[in-house]
Amino acid sequence: MSLVIEEKDLEKFIMIGDRVLIKPKHPKNKTKSGLYLPPTVQENEKTQSGYIVKVGPGYPIPSITDESEPWERPKNEAKYIPLQVNVGDLAIYLAKSGFEIEFKKEKYIILPHASILMIIRDEELLK
Template sequence: MSTLEGIHTLRKLIMAGDKVLVRPSDGQQKTRSGLYLPPTVTEKEDIQQGVVIKVGPGFPIPAASDEDEPWKEKKEDVKYVPLQVRENDQILFLRRNAFDVEIDGEKYLIIPHSAILLMVREDELSELGL
């Protein structure tokens, strides 16, 4: 597990590309018979839940090239297709694609956008009247 320490490190983080920073759920789950499972058991599940903390800019797409005028100075403006997930979304994701990282003493996961299975967005539910 990688560790990042510093004053307000989380606010300074910039996620790259299609990566998402997730705070995993507390890990204590209750079985049907009423037993509580420790975090070590729930961390090894294939599918986990968490809350999105930071989101990368998206999938980079190449800029259109102007080959008809080779003397012009070329700009490499990278454009991005934005990600579907937003900060504060609750998500279910595939654990096997996650990377553990510790930031300011708290555990987080870095996952690619493709590992996200579903999202729950509170503001959209309130707009629908649910």
């Protein structure tokens, strides 16, 4: 079961922490010998692939404050360790770790960064 989101613009989506938004790549629905596979076979695969659409800021780390003056207000700016993935990368990920949403009749997966096994980055696509 997936959550249907009625928003109009994908740019308004903000990923939190180490989460990424993936648009699943359409899997093959035929074997090499020509047999058609039912959708349940594709859904039960342990790994799937998809393109990264949005990336969260990363893993939060506590801010280190050095006490300069006692009357100054502390600056609690969040700091993050950035994620290794970039928008546009093709990710191979563990299928059971994600949460499925539907946006404009298309399926997307919200996934923690730790569930991504490998990425394929094509620098030519980004130019």
